[in-house]
Amino acid sequence: MYKSLNLPKLLEMGIIKIKNIRIYAYHGCLDEEGKIGSDYRIDLSVHANLKNSAKTDDLNDTVDYVHLNKIVKEEMAIRAKLLETVANKILDRTLLEIPLVSKVSIKVSKLNPPIGGNVEMVSIVMDRKR
Numbered sequence: 001m002y003k004s005l006n007l008p009k010l011l012e013m014g015i016i017k018i019k020n021i022r023i024y025a026y027h028g029c030l031d032e033e034g035k036i037g038s039d040y041r042i043d044l045s046v047h048a049n050l051k052n053s054a055k056t057d058d059l060n061d062t063v064d065y066v067h068l069n070k071i072v073k074e075e076m077a078i079r080a081k082l083l084e085t086v087a088n089k090i091l092d093r094t095l096l097e098i099p100l101v102s103k104v105s106i107k108v109s110k111l112n113p114p115i116g117g118n119v120e121m122v123s124i125v126m127d128r129k130r
Contacts, residue, residue: 013102014050016063018072019043025076027086030114034079039111041121042072046094047103063100071097083108083124091128103129 021042026034046063053062071093080086087108094104105127113122 012049012051013047015045015047016050016065016068017043017045018065018068021069021072023073023076025086026079027076027081027083027110028114029081033114038113040076041109041111042076042090043107043109044068044072044090044094045105046098046101048098048100049102063098067098068094083110083122084126087124087126091126095128095130101130103127 021044023040023042024037025040026037027040028034028038046068048063050062053059072090075086075089075093078086078089080089087106090106090108091104094101105125107123107125109121109123111121113119115122
């Protein structure tokens, strides 16, 4: 039978990443952005101790990425002027609702932003630790 190694705590940590969550939302400082909306891309990663879930194979022992996606979708649906504001709310809710998470990082990108040029996207990146 497989025997677990006694590794330092640091090696017990894992990262769960959700990449390229696509959402249509209405963020921005311009009135038109609140009426027309834009396409957004969100990348989220969380650090958590995944040792127990690796052994138990039980969803209750890990970070449910369906829950993470739900937080992103709900917060992106609430209009904000700044991407920093919506990202901050996603970070706060993730740490509040999922105690297993020790660190969360987010990248929120607005695709084809209305900034008077041919720009693929603008992005903000933020992270927060417990």
